[in-house]
Amino acid sequence: MPKTLKQCINFKNLRKTHKRRDISKIKHYNKITDSYLDKSLIKTLCKEFASRTKESDELPPTKFNKFSYSQERKKNDNYGRIFSYNGKKTCLVDFDILSKHHSLFVVGDFQISNNEQYISYTVDTVGDRLFSLYLKPFNSNKPKLITTNCAQQSLFSSDSQFLYYIKYDMQDLRPCKLYAYNICKETSKLIFEQKNRSQFISLKESSDKMNIILNNGSYNERTPYVVYPDKVIKAYKTKKHFRVYLDHWMNKWYILKKAHNTTQILASDDLKHFDTIIPYKPDTIIEKMIIKSHNIIYCIRKDNLRELVIYNIDSKKSHHLSLSNIKYSVLFPYLSNLNIHEPIITLKYSTFINPYKLININLDTFKITHLYDFSSKSYSSSKYKESLIKINEHVYITITSLKDNSLKNKKCVLYGYGSYGANIEPVFDSSIISLLDRGFIYCIAHIRGSSVNGYNSWLDGKMLNKKNTFKDFIDAAQWLIYKKYTSPDKLTIWGRSAGGLLIANVINNKPKLANLAILGVPFVDVIGTMTDSCQPLVTEEYEEWGNPENTSIYEYMESYDPMYNINLKLDYPNLYIYSNINDTNVTYPQVLKYFERIKNSAVFSAQDKFALLQINLKYGHGQASKKNERREQRAEILSLIIEQ
Numbered sequence: 001m002p003k004t005l006k007q008c009i010n011f012k013n014l015r016k017t018h019k020r021r022d023i024s025k026i027k028h029y030n031k032i033t034d035s036y037l038d039k040s041l042i043k044t045l046c047k048e049f050a051s052r053t054k055e056s057d058e059l060p061p062t063k064f065n066k067f068s069y070s071q072e073r074k075k076n077d078n079y080g081r082i083f084s085y086n087g088k089k090t091c092l093v094d095f096d097i098l099s100k101h102h103s104l105f106v107v108g109d110f111q112i113s114n115n116e117q118y119i120s121y122t123v124d125t126v127g128d129r130l131f132s133l134y135l136k137p138f139n140s141n142k143p144k145l146i147t148t149n150c151a152q153q154s155l156f157s158s159d160s161q162f163l164y165y166i167k168y169d170m171q172d173l174r175p176c177k178l179y180a181y182n183i184c185k186e187t188s189k190l191i192f193e194q195k196n197r198s199q200f201i202s203l204k205e206s207s208d209k210m211n212i213i214l215n216n217g218s219y220n221e222r223t224p225y226v227v228y229p230d231k232v233i234k235a236y237k238t239k240k241h242f243r244v245y246l247d248h249w250m251n252k253w254y255i256l257k258k259a260h261n262t263t264q265i266l267a268s269d270d271l272k273h274f275d276t277i278i279p280y281k282p283d284t285i286i287e288k289m290i291i292k293s294h295n296i297i298y299c300i301r302k303d304n305l306r307e308l309v310i311y312n313i314d315s316k317k318s319h320h321l322s323l324s325n326i327k328y329s330v331l332f333p334y335l336s337n338l339n340i341h342e343p344i345i346t347l348k349y350s351t352f353i354n355p356y357k358l359i360n361i362n363l364d365t366f367k368i369t370h371l372y373d374f375s376s377k378s379y380s381s382s383k384y385k386e387s388l389i390k391i392n393e394h395v396y397i398t399i400t401s402l403k404d405n406s407l408k409n410k411k412c413v414l415y416g417y418g419s420y421g422a423n424i425e426p427v428f429d430s431s432i433i434s435l436l437d438r439g440f441i442y443c444i445a446h447i448r449g450s451s452v453n454g455y456n457s458w459l460d461g462k463m464l465n466k467k468n469t470f471k472d473f474i475d476a477a478q479w480l481i482y483k484k485y486t487s488p489d490k491l492t493i494w495g496r497s498a499g500g501l502l503i504a505n506v507i508n509n510k511p512k513l514a515n516l517a518i519l520g521v522p523f524v525d526v527i528g529t530m531t532d533s534c535q536p537l538v539t540e541e542y543e544e545w546g547n548p549e550n551t552s553i554y555e556y557m558e559s560y561d562p563m564y565n566i567n568l569k570l571d572y573p574n575l576y577i578y579s580n581i582n583d584t585n586v587t588y589p590q591v592l593k594y595f596e597r598i599k600n601s602a603v604f605s606a607q608d609k610f611a612l613l614q615i616n617l618k619y620g621h622g623q624a625s626k627k628n629e630r631r632e633q634r635a636e637i638l639s640l641i642i643e644q
Contacts, residue, residue, distance in 0.1 A: 019581060022588075022589070022592060023617075025592070026581070026588075026592070026615045026617065027617075029595070029612075029613040029614075029615070030613075030614055030615065030617075032612065032613075033576075033612040033613060033614045036610065036612055036640070037636055037639055037640070038639050038643060041635075041639045041642065041643070042632065042635040042636055042639050043635075045431070045434055045631075045634075045635035045638055045639065046628070046631045046632055046635050048430075048433075048434045048437075049430045049431050049434065049631045049634065049635070050430075050631065051376060051378050051379065052355070052375065052376055052378070052379040052430040052433055053355050053374050053375060053376055053379070053428075053430055054374055054375070054376050055075040055376075056072075056073060056074045056075045056077070057072075057073055057372065057374060058070055058071070058072040058073070059071045059072075059333065059335055059336055059358070059372070060336075060358075060371055060372070061083075061085050062335055062336050062337070062338050062339065062346070063338070063339050063342070064112065064116060064338040064339060065114070065116060065339075066086070066116050067084045067085055067086045067116055068084070068085040068086075069082065069083065069084055069085070069092075069112065069335050069338065070082075070083045070085070070335065071083070071335055077096050078095075078096060078099065078105070078625065078626045078627050079095035079096050079099055079105060079107055079625075080095060080096065081093060081094040081095060081096065082110065082119065082335075084116075084138065090138075092119050092136070092138065093110065093119060093121060093136065093143075095107050095121075095123075098123070099625075102125045103618045104124075104125055104126065104127050104582075104618055104619055104620070104624070104625050104626075105123060105124075105125055105625050105626075106123065106124040106125075106127065106131075106620075106622065106625050107121065107122075107123055108121075108122035108123060108124060108131045108151075108152025108153070109121065109122050109152045109153050109154060110122075111154055111155055111156055111205075111334075112156075112338070113156040113160040114156060114158055114159070114160050114209055115159075115160040116138065117137060117138055117139075117160065118135055118136065118137055118138065118156070118160065118163075118183070119135075119136050119138070120133065120134065120135050120136075120146075120154045120156070120163055121133075121134055121136075121143075121154075122134070122150065122151075122152045122153070122154060124152070124620070126582050126620065127580060127582040127583065127618070127619045127620020127621070127622065128582045128583075128584045128620050129151075129152075129168075129173065129584050129585070129620065129621070130148065130149045130150070130168065130173075130584075131148075131149075131150050131151060131152045132145060132147070132148045132150070133145070133146040133147050133148075133150050133154050133163075133165050134146065135163060135181075135183070146163065146165070146181055146188070147165065147167065147179070147181075147188065149167060149168055149170060150165050150166060150167050150168065151165070151166040151167070151168065151175045151202075153165070153166060153202065153203045154203075155203050155204075155205050155212050157180075157212060157229065158209060158210045158211065158212075160183070161182065161183060161184065161229070162180045162181060162182060162183065162229050163180075163181040163183060164178065164179065164180055164181070164203060164212055164227060165178075165179055165181065166178055166179070166201060166202070166203065167179060171534055172197065172533070172534060172535070172536055172537075172538065172539060172540075173536035173537070173584055174197065174200050174536075174537075174539070174540055175200045175201055175202065176193060176194045176195070176199075176200060176201060177190055177192070177193045177194075178190070178191055178192040178193070178201060178203075178214060178227070178232065179191065180227075180229050180230070182229075189229075189230070191227070191228075191229070191230055191231055191232060192214060192225070192227075192231075192232045194216055197533070197539035197540070198218055198539050198540060198542050198543065199216060199217055199218050199540070200216075200217075200218070200540055201214055201215065201216045202214075202215045203215070203227075204245075204246075204247075206246075206247050206248035206249070207247050207248065207249055207290055207291035207292060207340065208248055208249045208250055208291070208340055209340060210248055211226055211227070211248045212226075212227040213225065213226060213227065213235070213246050213247075213248075214226075214227050214232050215245075217238070217243075218540065218543045219420055219421065219540075219541070219543045219544055220240060220241055220243070220421075220543050221238055221239065221240050221241065221242060221243065222238065222242070222243040222244055222245070223236065223237075223238045223244065224236055224244055224245070224246035224255075226246075235253070235271050236255060236271065241259060241260050241455070242257070242258070242259050243257075243258040243259075244256070244257050244258070245257075245258075245288070245289070247289065247290075247291055249291040249294070249313070250294075251269070252267060252268070252269060253267065253268045253269070253271055254266070254267055254268075254277075254289070254291060254296065255267075255268070255274070256286060256288070256289050256298070258286075258455070260455055260456075261454045261455045261456050262280045263280060263284075263285055263286035263287075264276055264278055264279055264280040264286070265277055265278035265286065265289065265296065265298065265311075277311070277316070278296075278298070278311065283302055283303070284300050284301070284302045285300065285301045285302070285451075285454055286298055286299070286300055287299040287300065287301055287306075290332050290337075290345070291313075292337065292340055292342075292343075292344075292345050292363065293340070293341055293342060293343040293344075293363055294312060294313045294314055295310050295311065295312050295313065295343075295345075295363045296310075296311040296313065297309070297310055297311075297332075297345050297363075298311070299330055304327060304388055304390075304396060304446075304452065305322075305326075305327055305388075306322075306327055306328055306329075306330065307320050307321065307322050308320070308321045308322070308323065308330070308361075309321070310345075310361075310363055310366065312363075319366055321361070321366060323349050323359075323368075324349070324351060324354075326351055326386055326387075326388070326426075327351065327388060327398075327426050328349045328350060328351045328354075328426055329349060329350055329351075329425040329426050329427050330347055330348070330349050331347060331348040331349070331356075332345070332346070332347050332348075333346060333347070333348060333358070336358070343362060343363040343364050344360050344361065344362055344363060345360070345361050345363060346358065346359070346360050346361075346371070347359060347361070350426065350427055350428045351386060351426045351428065352386045352398060352400050352426045352427070352428065352429070352432070352444075353381045353384040353385070353386050353400055353428065353433075354375070354381045354428060355373070355374040355375035355379070355381075355428045355430075356374040356428065357370060357372070357373050357374070358370075358371040358372040358373075358374075359371060379433075382403075383402060383403060384400060384401065384402060384403060384433070384436055385400070385401060385402075385403045386398060386399065386400040386426075387399050388446075391475065391476065391479045392475060394447070394448050394452075394453070394457070394460070394468070394472055394475075395445065395446065395447055395448075395452075395472045395475055395476055395479075396445075396446040396452055397443050397444065397445055397446065397476050397479070397480070398424075398426070398443060398444040398446065399441055399442075399443050399485075400432065400436060400441065400442045400443070401436055401440075401441040401442070402436050402437070402439070405436075405439060405441065407441060407485055408484055408485065409484060409485075409486065409487060409490070410439060410440060410441050410485060410486055410490065411438075411439065411440045411441075411486065411490045411492075411644075412440060412441045412442075412443060412480060412485060412486035412490060412491050412492070413435060413440060413441075413442050413443065413491075413492045413493075413494060413641060414443045414444075414445055414473075414476060414477055414480065414491065414492070414493050414494070414514075415442070415443070415444050415445070415493075415494045415495065415499070416444070416445040416447060416473045416476070416493070416494075416495050416499055416502050416503070417449075417450065417495060417496070417497075417498060417499040417502065418445075418447040418448060418449030418450050418461055418469040418472065418473065418498070418499070418502055419449045419450075419461070419462070419469070419498035419499075419501075419502075419544060420449075420458075420498065420544055421449075421450060421451045421455065421457075421458035422450055422451070423446065423450045423451055423452060424444050424446065424450070431631075431634045431635070431638055434638060435638065435641065435642070438642060440641075441485060441486070443476070443480065443485075445472065445473050445476035445477075447461065447468075447469055447472035447473055447476065448460045448461030448465070448468045448469055448472050449461025449462060449466070449468070449469035449472075449498075462543075462544050462545070463543075463544070463545065463546040463553070464546065464552070464553065464556055466545070466556070466560060467559075467560055469502060470502060470505045470506055470509065470560065473493075473502055473506055474506060474509070474510055474513065477491065477493065477506075477510075477513050477514065478513075488512055488513060488514060488515065489515050490515065491513070491514040491515055491516075492514060492515065492516040492517075492518065492641050492644065493506060493507075493513065493514045493516075493517050493518070493573075494517075494518040494520070495518075495519065495520065495522070496520035496521060496522075497520065497521050497522070497523060497585065497586060497621070498523050499520070499522075500519040500520055500521060500522020500523055500524060500577075500586070501522060501523040501524060501526065501562060503517050503518070503519050503522070504517075504519055504522055504524045504562030504594070505560050505562055505565075507570075507572055507573060507575075508562060508565045508566065508567065508570070511570040511571050511572045511573065512571060512573075513573075514573050515573055515574060515644055516573055516574045516575075516576065516640065516641065516644045517572075517573045517574070517575050517576070518576050518577075518578075518637060518640075518641075519575070519576070519577045519578075520577075520578055520579075520637075521578070521579050521580065521583055521585070521586045521591070521621055522562075522577065522579070522586065522591060522594070523586050523590075524562040524563055524590060524591065524594040525561070525562075525563045525590035525593065525594060526545065526557050526560070526561040526562070526563070527548065527554070527557055527558055527561050527563070527564060528563065528590060528593075529590060530542075530545055530546075530547075530548050530557065531548050531554075535587065536584045536585065536587070537585060545557065562594065563590075563593070563594055563597065566594075566597050566598050566601070567601075568600055568601045568602060569601075569602060570601065570603070571603050572598070572601055572603050572604070572609065572611075573609065574609045574610050574611075574644065575598065575604075575609070575610070575611040575612065576610075576612045576614075576637070576640050577591060577594075577595055577611075577612070577613050577614070578613075578614045578615070578616070578633075578637070579591040579592075579613075579614070579615045579616070580615065580616045580618075580619040580620055580621065580623065581615055581616065581617050581618070581619070582618070582619060582620040583619075583620050583621045584620065584621065585620075585621040586621065588615055591613075591615065592613070592615065595611070595613045598611060599611040599613075612640075614636070616633075
């Protein structure tokens with residue numbers, strides 16, 4: 001049975017014990033890895049990464065109610081600063097100054113109150129996802145610490161009298177407690193607690209800034225509640241496989257309802273009676289929505305391509321808009337969309353080879369105005385190409401390369417993830433261009449466990465279907481080899497977090513598939529983790545991996561668990577594993593344990609191939625936060641790929 005919270009050892013104390021025990025061993029392995037790295041190449045790569053995007057940028061000022069706001073990052077900044085404009089330009093928060101005495105500084109979130117008197121923000125200076133929440137009045141330079149060990153979100157009530165935030169349970173690091181901080185009285189009150197350890201909570205502000213919505217549930221169920229200063233009220237009844245996203249606009253509720261593989265948008269005056277305004281279409285997935293100036297702007301995915309749809313609430317007419325003829329990602333920057341009544345939506349979009357562009361879309365005329373291009377003058381996306389290829393009914397591959405690359409018998413990197421229903425979004429990565437410029441092709445396997453073909457793709461790649469994820473990735477690699485894009489001696493396979501589990505399983509089953517395997521912050525001890533309900537994320541993730549208290553699930557986990565299936569006689573590929581000592585998503589002791597087992601394989605003992613481990617001593621799951629350190633970490637990985 002899962003342990004009760006009273007039976008769990010405080011996770012922070014346990015982590016300190018592990019560190020004291022393992023630190024000298026980690027330094028030893030890091031030193032060995034360091035001796036393999038080409039410092040000159042790493043330095044060259046860092047310069048290349050920096051050359052492709054602008055070193056400084058500033059979002060254009062956007063009007064809220066009284067003031068305008070912008071975000072600026074100068075050439076030598078890591079985190080930038082927030083400005084207000086009221087006749088003069090005033091710095092509200094300078095994150096670079098706040099970060100001066102910290103080797104890691106993760107800015108979680110920031111929020112401006114509706115009365116424009118306060119800004120709240122959260123920071124993590126360790127990398128363990130435990131944020132500190134600060135409240136700063138506009139007229140003061142002294143931010144007030146509200147709480148520690150909280151989640152990254154904080155939201156103001158519509159009347160700006162309360163600040164809402166979420167605390168973790170300190171045993172299993174599950175976001176489960178909602179607090180309302182009374183700004184006038186300087187007191188906090190617990191108003192909701194989710195005690196079901198398989199569920200967690202998050203917050204959302206409605207598009208009209210009149211309501212705070214609490215989302216409660218698991219990975220395959222999402223139930224919305226409306227938040228009040230002293231209570232929360234359930235807004236929509238859900239069940240397993242229902243994910244309901246609630247929004248509000250001018251006295252009316254709007255719901256993006258995802259039920260199994262169907263998606264639709266509903267409207268309601270009272271949250272009791274509902275009308276369908278955007279019906280379900282069998283070949284279309286509605287991904288997300290935002291409401292502005294009487295328009296619902298929503299993203300759809302059809303045949304793995306993306307479109308924006310602008311639906312006018314008053315006229316009930318829709319306008320479809322495509323920003324690119326290849327798949328792109330879409331973000332709606334918070335600061336750029338503060339004025340809810342302005343008939344303009346500001347968004348950022350990118351592809352794998354195109355850096356972000358910031359644009360305005362006029363919601364009345366649909367005219368697009370380009371505001372800012374994040375690419376530098378020296379970078380030209382016209383030199384590269386990307387394509388999405390369907391190789392079978394379950395698997396797609398994104399292939400990026402130089403335009404003049406013949407795509408035959410090339411060095412190749414194949415990256416994969418395939419868990420939690422998450423898709424690998426087309427976000428520009430400056431470092432990958434350094435591979436393409438050296439003649440590589442860089443590929444991404446879109447496989448089951450993601451939502452590549454909708455919700456059913458996720459169901460087909462989790463729990464007792466998890467091995468489908470591994471099969472799909474192997475199919476993708478073998479397809480590239482069969483089509484002569486590459487060969488096993490020129491192939492690198494790479495995955496991060498749950499993608500590290502993917503790669504670790506693949507090399508146990510197909511050790512000769514690739515020349516180099518890279519496992520980033522890898523989840524490699526499934527049984528050891530999932531049978532310890534005190535570890536972070538475990539009870540939350542029974543819906544992904546299953547609860548090993550069930551005998552059939554335990555036996556299935558055991559059959560694919562990378563740790564259990566290491567075979568010291570296998571001809572493993574060259575191996576590079578990286579992790580971080582403050583990671584609470586995938587704790588480093590399991591990574592260390594896995595490495596110390598697999599490095600004893602005959603192929604590594606005979607020094608025919610290398611097995612390397614790098615555990616950074618100051619970061620968490622998200623790696624470094626300073627841009628130069630992030631580039632160096634990335635360059636270390638790519639230097640090993642390039643030299644194989």
